[in-house]
Amino acid sequence: MAKAIRQIKQVDPAPEEWQAASLSAVVKAAAENGESLIKLLEIIKQLDGMGVLNAMEGLLQNRVDVAEIALGQLNQPTMYHVVKNGMNVFKFLGAIDPEQLQTILSGITSGFEKAAQSGGQESLWKLGKSMRSPEVKRSLAMMTGILAGMGEAMEQNHSLPEGGTDIG
Incomplete structure (x- = not known):
């Protein structure tokens, strides 16, 4: 009769093996989606040329200040009216x-x-x-x-x- 397994030893791959497997998966995905990746890179290049990426980077770097300003504006009574009027317009159009x-x-x-x-x-x-x-x-x-x-x-x-x- 066989002996019961009481202990399972998990073998973690070495960091080099793990890195090689990850790199292989990335290269395979890039090869399968090459045309899409090229289009994405062209879009990013155009956004960078327009300055959109710099603006986004600035927003992300100052996200706390931007969030405070946005929340301050949303807390204005006029914004409450805008939101409520918008909801009423959608109800009206739905009716x-x-x-x-x-x-x-x-x-x-x-x-x-x-x-x-x-x-x-x-x-x-x-x-x-x-x-x-x-x-x-x-x-x-x-x-x-x-x-x-x-x-x-x-x-x-x-x-x-x-x-x-x-x-x-």
């Missing part, structure tokens, strides 16, 4: 149907183009006459709907300005 938004934005673009063509030289007579066109009526109906919805939301949030309901 809008993409097709509706595309229609509205296309309409606004078309409106800017027409306004640029006319140069703002419309007479009062033409302006009054344009109020009868179906396109203008459609736009006015949409704008009054937006204003009505905004007013309802302001009333629900109790954020109407003083005298906000005494118009007209």
Whole structure:
């Protein structure tokens, strides 16, 4: 019957053997990815030529001071508002149907183009006459709907300005 193994001796390679194996692995990886390494070196050369590497080195050397300045700026009340407003914009955009938004934005673009063509030289007579066109009526109906919805939301949030309901 065989004798039980009670002690396992781990043999660590000599530092020279370990270094040779590591170097061999690096050379093999470089040979397999030579084209990518050349592109990476070209990118690094261009970044160095632009001064980006010097700027990054300076940032890293002064990282504590840079972090203090950045945190000081982030702690400003205005930054809190920026972050909160940004989140609200994303909520707003997420709530809008993409097709509706595309229609509205296309309409606004078309409106800017027409306004640029006319140069703002419309007479009062033409302006009054344009109020009868179906396109203008459609736009006015949409704008009054937006204003009505905004007013309802302001009333629900109790954020109407003083005298906000005494118009007209």
